[in-house]
Amino acid sequence: MSGHIVTVDRIACDGFGTCAQLLPERIILDEWGYPIIDPTPVKGSEHQHAKRAVNACPRLALKLVKAPHDAPARPVAQRR
Amino acid sequence: MTSTTRPAPTSGSGAISPRLLGDAVGVDLGKHVKAFGPLPSQHKVKRGHAGPLVAEVEASGLAGRGGGWFPTGRKMNAVVSAAGASRKDPIVVVNAMEGEPAASKDSVLVHRNPHLVLDGAVLAAQAVGSPVAYVVAHRGSRSVGTLERAVAQRTGDPVELRVLSAPARYVASEESALAHFVGEGIGLPVTVPPRVFESGVRRRPTFLSNAETFAHIALIARRGSGWFRQVGDPPQPGTMLVSVSGAVAQPGVVEVPTGTTMRQILGLAGGTTGSVAAAVTGGYGGAWVSAGAAIDLPFSVDGLRPVGGVPGAGVLAVLPTDACGLVETGRVVQWMAGQSAGQCGPCRFGLAAVSQDFAMLAGGKLKRTGLGALEKRLGIIPGRGACRHPDGVVRFAASALQVFGDEVQRHLSGQCSAGRRTFVLPVPAGKVDLPVARPGEEWR
Numbered sequence: 001m002s003g004h005i006v007t008v009d010r011i012a013c014d015g016f017g018t019c020a021q022l023l024p025e026r027i028i029l030d031e032w033g034y035p036i037i038d039p040t041p042v043k044g045s046e047h048q049h050a051k052r053a054v055n056a057c058p059r060l061a062l063k064l065v066k067a068p069h070d071a072p073a074r075p076v077a078q079r080r
Numbered sequence: 081m082t083s084t085t086r087p088a089p090t091s092g093s094g095a096i097s098p099r100l101l102g103d104a105v106g107v108d109l110g111k112h113v114k115a116f117g118p119l120p121s122q123h124k125v126k127r128g129h130a131g132p133l134v135a136e137v138e139a140s141g142l143a144g145r146g147g148g149w150f151p152t153g154r155k156m157n158a159v160v161s162a163a164g165a166s167r168k169d170p171i172v173v174v175n176a177m178e179g180e181p182a183a184s185k186d187s188v189l190v191h192r193n194p195h196l197v198l199d200g201a202v203l204a205a206q207a208v209g210s211p212v213a214y215v216v217a218h219r220g221s222r223s224v225g226t227l228e229r230a231v232a233q234r235t236g237d238p239v240e241l242r243v244l245s246a247p248a249r250y251v252a253s254e255e256s257a258l259a260h261f262v263g264e265g266i267g268l269p270v271t272v273p274p275r276v277f278e279s280g281v282r283r284r285p286t287f288l289s290n291a292e293t294f295a296h297i298a299l300i301a302r303r304g305s306g307w308f309r310q311v312g313d314p315p316q317p318g319t320m321l322v323s324v325s326g327a328v329a330q331p332g333v334v335e336v337p338t339g340t341t342m343r344q345i346l347g348l349a350g351g352t353t354g355s356v357a358a359a360v361t362g363g364y365g366g367a368w369v370s371a372g373a374a375i376d377l378p379f380s381v382d383g384l385r386p387v388g389g390v391p392g393a394g395v396l397a398v399l400p401t402d403a404c405g406l407v408e409t410g411r412v413v414q415w416m417a418g419q420s421a422g423q424c425g426p427c428r429f430g431l432a433a434v435s436q437d438f439a440m441l442a443g444g445k446l447k448r449t450g451l452g453a454l455e456k457r458l459g460i461i462p463g464r465g466a467c468r469h470p471d472g473v474v475r476f477a478a479s480a481l482q483v484f485g486d487e488v489q490r491h492l493s494g495q496c497s498a499g500r501r502t503f504v505l506p507v508p509a510g511k512v513d514l515p516v517a518r519p520g521e522e523w524r
């Protein structure tokens with residue numbers, strides 16, 4: 001299943017970083033412990049992992065949502 | 081800042097008289113009607129249907145004057161569609177908060193011609209099918225009293241007008257925070273989506289715009305889109321209010337066609353007082369530009385883009401050459417970091433870190449590795465808050481590193497070339513206002 005992206009509700013997120021442990025291929029933590037998420041669509045092979053991270057988020061902050069039409073095609077690290 | 085007004089400048093085609101600030105009739109409704117004509121009448125619309133004014137606003141090319149310059153007609157249409165889809169009547173909110181410390185245009189507008197803002201609110205509410213328009217200003221500001229007195233003069237408006245005072249905090253005027261305040265009495269941003277145009281005040285589609293935007297709507301309803309487009313930069317036509325401050329002879333608010341050059345705007349503010357190095361464009365969520373590079377560029381979205389500037393909320397604050405741009409930026413960033421609602425980690429901790437870095441840089445204590453860390457922080461914060469507050473602070477801080485690049489190098493070796501000991505940019509003092517409605521304070 002493609003065309004989905006991982007997003008986080010910034011207000012709900014507690015910054016303990018469970019998601020980065022479960023989905024390291026898409027999520028790294030900043031120096032304060034908050035997730036930096038690859039904004040590109042989730043690949044089919046990553047989908048199971050992504051779902052697991054979403055289900056494990058203690059604050060229900062992490063979500064797997066349909067990619068908006070303007071979703072960036074490049075990973076966040078290469079931007080700006 | 082004083083509320084001086086001067087006529088709009090002469091462009092190639094001739095003199096342009098002010099649209100919003102002319103006449104200055106104050107709260108007197110009779111004088112207002114004499115100066116601008118009566119409120120145009122409109123038919124009641126069915127839910128999910130837009131009144132003809134919406135198409136007229138769209139045709140006018142009016143773009144929001146609250147900072148984002150988003151097409152107003154498109155926003156009104158989105159509100160109407162959301163009303164149809166959700167089967168809820170929309171709500172209208174006038175953002176007269178003017179959170180930007182270097183801005184005074186909305187309070188000057190409200191003081192001079194409050195009924196233009198109120199007419200715009202009533203007309204827009206009718207056109208999108210809203211039964212009520214809330215007009216919200218900072219708690220304790222002069223605008224609250226002026227608006228209340230102006231509303232008291234009006235009878236027989238087809239929609240209800242209510243004046244509210246909201247917490248005098250910078251982020252309380254961000255759109256989701258303002259809708260949250262009007263609905264629930266809590267002036268803090270909420271997670272989006274849904275955006276306020278689909279689900280704002282009490283989960284209703286909400287047309288929320290800046291006070292100046294509504295005043296333009298009031299004149300478009302009377303004079304039409306063709307008239308509106310007669311002046312200004314074609315992509316975002318019309319006039320705009322600019323709050324000019326800093327090293328100018330007559331700080332205050334001027335009304336100019338969008339795309340007027342900075343040189344002309346400064347001329348209307350009495351000219352500069354001595355040589356100038358740089359200027360803040362847009363506001364504290366805007367950007368620094370070097371005076372030399374920007375002085376003859378059009379003050380508009382497209383005109384300022386080549387130098388990284390933005391018209392934003394119409395702020396133009398000029399820095400004299402004897403001031404230090406890094407010291408000024410450090411003070412602003414510290415204040416802006418303190419305005420974070422503290423709800424999102426990257427904003428709360430990230431802005432605090434950037435503020436500390438800037439304090440060190442301004443004081444000549446930052447080392448080259450520290451500058452690298454600062455730049456890295458500026459790179460990862462944008463887009464990672466629930467609202468755009470951190471993005472604005474980062475843009476402002478990053479633009480300072482660019483524009484004052486030579487000064488950064490000097491500061492890294494512990495020096496500063498500034499000669500003055502007083503500050504140029506205004507930074508409000510005092511504690512941050514509580515984000516919630518006070519006991520007994522009416523908010524809806």
Ligand SMILES: Cc1cc2nc3c(=O)[nH]c(=O)nc-3n(C[C@H](O)[C@H](O)[C@H](O)COP(=O)(O)O)c2cc1C
Nearest residue numbers: 144145146147175178179253254255289290293469
């Ligand atoms: C931190 C923050 C503060 C803001 N403060 C104001 C403000 O004081 N007045 C205002 O009109 N818009 C302010 N805005 C912009 C609003 O969110 C909103 O976009 C605007 O009121 C929409 O009006 P417009 O379409 O007429 O521009 C602020 C935005 C942010 C992120």
Ligand code: SF4
Nearest residue numbers: 013014017018019057
């Ligand atoms: S697991 Fe959830 S709450 Fe924890 S850091 Fe990740 S997104 Fe935030």
Ligand code: SF4
Nearest residue numbers: 421423424427465467
């Ligand atoms: S980004 Fe900052 S100001 Fe905006 S809601 Fe989050 S913490 Fe508050």
